Amino acid sequence: GQALNIALLPGDGIGPEVMDVAEAVLDLLIQRYQLPLGHTRFDWPSHAWHQSHGQMMPSDGVAQLREFDAMLLGALGDPGPLEDSSRFVLSDSVSLAPLLALRKQLDLWACERPARWLPGAPQYLADPRAREVDMLVIRENSEGEYSGQGGRLAPGTAQEVATQVEVFTARATERLIRHAFRRARQRSTQREVPRQFKNDKHAQVCLITKRNAQPFWGDLYTDTFHRIAAEFPDVDIHHELVDAACMKFVQCPWRFDVVVASNLHGDILTDLAAVLCGGPGLAPSANLNPDEPSLPALFEPVHGSAPDIAGQNLADPRATLMSLAMLLDNLAHHHPAIGSAAQHLHDLIQADLAREANGEAFSGTRETGQRLCQWLAA
Amino acid sequence: GQALNIALLPGDGIGPEVMDVAEAVLDLLIQRYQLPLGHTRFDWPSHAWHQSHGQMMPSDGVAQLREFDAMLLGALGDPGPLEDSSRFVLSDSVSLAPLLALRKQLDLWACERPARWLPGAPQYLADPRAREVDMLVIRENSEGEYSGQGGRLAPGTAQEVATQVEVFTARATERLIRHAFRRARQRSTQREVPRQFKNDKHAQVCLITKRNAQPFWGDLYTDTFHRIAAEFPDVDIHHELVDAACMKFVQCPWRFDVVVASNLHGDILTDLAAVLCGGPGLAPSANLNPDEPSLPALFEPVHGSAPDIAGQNLADPRATLMSLAMLLDNLAHHHPAIGSAAQHLHDLIQADLAREANGEAFSGTRETGQRLCQWLAA
Numbered sequence: 001g002q003a004l005n006i007a008l009l010p011g012d013g014i015g016p017e018v019m020d021v022a023e024a025v026l027d028l029l030i031q032r033y034q035l036p037l038g039h040t041r042f043d044w045p046s047h048a049w050h051q052s053h054g055q056m057m058p059s060d061g062v063a064q065l066r067e068f069d070a071m072l073l074g075a076l077g078d079p080g081p082l083e084d085s086s087r088f089v090l091s092d093s094v095s096l097a098p099l100l101a102l103r104k105q106l107d108l109w110a111c112e113r114p115a116r117w118l119p120g121a122p123q124y125l126a127d128p129r130a131r132e133v134d135m136l137v138i139r140e141n142s143e144g145e146y147s148g149q150g151g152r153l154a155p156g157t158a159q160e161v162a163t164q165v166e167v168f169t170a171r172a173t174e175r176l177i178r179h180a181f182r183r184a185r186q187r188s189t190q191r192e193v194p195r196q197f198k199n200d201k202h203a204q205v206c207l208i209t210k211r212n213a214q215p216f217w218g219d220l221y222t223d224t225f226h227r228i229a230a231e232f233p234d235v236d237i238h239h240e241l242v243d244a245a246c247m248k249f250v251q252c253p254w255r256f257d258v259v260v261a262s263n264l265h266g267d268i269l270t271d272l273a274a275v276l277c278g279g280p281g282l283a284p285s286a287n288l289n290p291d292e293p294s295l296p297a298l299f300e301p302v303h304g305s306a307p308d309i310a311g312q313n314l315a316d317p318r319a320t321l322m323s324l325a326m327l328l329d330n331l332a333h334h335h336p337a338i339g340s341a342a343q344h345l346h347d348l349i350q351a352d353l354a355r356e357a358n359g360e361a362f363s364g365t366r367e368t369g370q371r372l373c374q375w376l377a378a
Numbered sequence: 379g380q381a382l383n384i385a386l387l388p389g390d391g392i393g394p395e396v397m398d399v400a401e402a403v404l405d406l407l408i409q410r411y412q413l414p415l416g417h418t419r420f421d422w423p424s425h426a427w428h429q430s431h432g433q434m435m436p437s438d439g440v441a442q443l444r445e446f447d448a449m450l451l452g453a454l455g456d457p458g459p460l461e462d463s464s465r466f467v468l469s470d471s472v473s474l475a476p477l478l479a480l481r482k483q484l485d486l487w488a489c490e491r492p493a494r495w496l497p498g499a500p501q502y503l504a505d506p507r508a509r510e511v512d513m514l515v516i517r518e519n520s521e522g523e524y525s526g527q528g529g530r531l532a533p534g535t536a537q538e539v540a541t542q543v544e545v546f547t548a549r550a551t552e553r554l555i556r557h558a559f560r561r562a563r564q565r566s567t568q569r570e571v572p573r574q575f576k577n578d579k580h581a582q583v584c585l586i587t588k589r590n591a592q593p594f595w596g597d598l599y600t601d602t603f604h605r606i607a608a609e610f611p612d613v614d615i616h617h618e619l620v621d622a623a624c625m626k627f628v629q630c631p632w633r634f635d636v637v638v639a640s641n642l643h644g645d646i647l648t649d650l651a652a653v654l655c656g657g658p659g660l661a662p663s664a665n666l667n668p669d670e671p672s673l674p675a676l677f678e679p680v681h682g683s684a685p686d687i688a689g690q691n692l693a694d695p696r697a698t699l700m701s702l703a704m705l706l707d708n709l710a711h712h713h714p715a716i717g718s719a720a721q722h723l724h725d726l727i728q729a730d731l732a733r734e735a736n737g738e739a740f741s742g743t744r745e746t747g748q749r750l751c752q753w754l755a756a
């Protein structure tokens with residue numbers, strides 16, 4: 001078959017460092033498994049590009065990327081040091097625009113963020129059952145609170161009124177929720193051991209809304225959820241208000257299986273889920289279009305560009321490597337060797353993390369990469 | 379002086395049970411400290427009222443309550459059991475309308491939710507420093523994501539578009555943020571031991587937005603925050619995106635002092651803060667208008683009506699008692715004995731909770747009330 005092409009987008013801050021590791025690992029996987037894969041690294045979207053071109057990426061950037069089979073992103077954004085948030089290089093809405101543009105213009109409407117705690121990962125929760133966290137948060141990625149509609153009337157005056165319009169469509173809601181049910185069913189068939197849910201079904205979807213205070217789309221989500229649930233009698237259903245869900249993520253995260261949420265709620269819940277699994281340095285994600293497998297999916301760590309630690313060899317590259325493993329999984333239907341490489345990478349990441357279960361500290365961005373490469377070359 | 383009047387609003391679900399405890403404790407405090415306080419208990423707003431009157435409260439309900447000096451609310455809402463979310467008695471937006479109506483119509487624009495971990499409270503976080511959690515989340519209570527604007531176009535069809543309009547004004551933003559700075563300053567003067575912040579100032583305000591994805595009000599909040607911060611050079615400032623803030627609430631909650639957030643972000647963060655302090659059964663709150671001390675403030679536990687455990691003597695009444703203590707604190711400027719009673723109540727709650735630090739289990743709604751009453755009568 002024809003070679004598949006992967007676009008590597010390092011971005012800003014710690015992005016290039018973690019991408020260096022991912023690129024080296026990818027090269028060794030290609031070699032070892034004879035993968036029909038090529039890759040191209042781009043220096044945009046990024047601040048550096050902005051500095052010389054006045055924009056974050058070329059005007060035909062999205063069109064160029066559309067030709068690839070998958071994309072791996074490091075991180076975007078540079079909000080300046082936390083202590084001095086006035087020192088903005090670029091406003092975050094400018095520096096992050098390419099990320100939202102890629103998600104929206106390529107119609108990557110489903111964002112999947114699996115959250116599994118792996119041995120060796122930091123444990124922020126006291127309850128030992130929290131080690132059994134194994135959920136998949138599916139986030140709406142194309143509309144809702146991120147519709148970008150609204151504005152500022154009389155900005156900077158005492159009379160200012162700012163609006164942000166949340167726009168939700170039946171079409172996007174329905175495809176999102178149906179995808180969540182399909183994933184829950186799929187996960188249940190892949191699971192060897194039954195989950196410890198209160199309920200007795202093997203698969204569960206939890207819908208998140210804030211319908212008691214935001215009834216308009218809350219009702220659209222709820223109605224759609226119940227209608228689609230009827231097509232999946234084998235899947236348990238559950239509803240949580242977003243505030244209560246945050247509480248339960250801390251109190252009993254092992255109870256959740258698939259969680260489906262709007263753009264903003266999903267953003268919040270996935271950051272919370274990431275920390276339950278040891279922090280953003282261990283949380284991968286995929287932005288994809290389940291209806292159009294020919295569109296390149298975008299894989300990225302959940303973490304941001306962390307400018308405060310950039311260039312210091314402190315960033316954990318494993319979230320990016322986990323995202324790379326998801327990327328390979330996603331391309332595995334093209335060639336069985338890609339699936340084997342993905343599995344190998346998953347195993348290596350777990351083995352590397354397990355060292356830390358035995359008390360070893362995280363050894364640095366480059367050292368982590370070198371160790372994995374040694375194992376792969378062995 | 380004239381007697382002050384407190385409206386007791388038990389509401390639904392576990393509301394009446396926890397209110398019974400609060401009422402008994404209040405009576406004993408009035409007696410023991412000769413407090414110039416009277417109280418009236420209302421059977422609205424509630425479902426029971428709805429069943430016989432077709433509405434959650436009388437049309438002049440808000441006007442009646444305006445005549446009081448303070449209000450204590452148990453809980454509102456009855457979404458039916460979690461497992462069967464289709465069995466709605468009333469849609470939650472109807473059953474909760476009175477709560478939002480009280481906040482908005484009485485212009486109780488500031489919602490204050492202190493979060494302190496107290497010995498004996500459940501500890502969900504593994505890090506022992508989490509016992510030092512001591513923050514105050516100040517939530518916007520009058521507009522923003524809860525403006526109630528929007529609707530459903532072509533509801534129930536494949537063409538449906540639902541909108542929810544977030545509306546933010548400079549006026550509400552400015553008063554909110556200034557209030558947060560004042561509170562931070564006030565807390566720092568009341569604090570005996572300096573906080574363990576990274577920064578060296580004694581007081582800190584952290585602003586929450588999602589300005590990278592929701593720039594319109596994000597910019598209004600950020601601009602206003604920086605302008606007002608200049609009036610408070612003694613207070614450190616900090617900004618977090620709401621998703622990152624949720625993560626940090628789990629990773630390092632002891633770093634936060636005053637946190638100021640929009641209506642929805644505040645809703646989410648206060649539920650999270652509540653669980654860090656042992657759960658919603660230990661989280662009090664106040665809805666107030668700092669500019670108009672003559673308007674009655676509304677005190678309520680952060681928890682909901684929890685219909686699944688109603689009538690089973692399982693609800694922890696201490697969040698309501700803590701809210702009552704806040705209510706008394708708030709009226710203390712009228713009479714010094716009210717302040718003494720508030721302090722006594724704070725101490726009793728802590729003493730009661732401390733029993734659980736020694737391994738005793740929570741002993742039931744009524745038993746907790748009886749024990750506190752015995753201590754008070756002693």
Ligand SMILES: CC(C)[C@H](C(=O)O)[C@@H](O)C(=O)O
Nearest residue numbers: 077096099267302590591621
């Ligand atoms: C950077 C930001 C716009 C983005 C989002 O909110 O979607 C990020 O937080 C994420 O979760 O991918």
Ligand SMILES: CC(C)[C@H](C(=O)O)[C@@H](O)C(=O)O
Nearest residue numbers: 212213243455474477645680
């Ligand atoms: C019941 C609901 C409308 C309410 C809110 O979101 O404000 C509650 O969650 C709260 O935090 O007081």
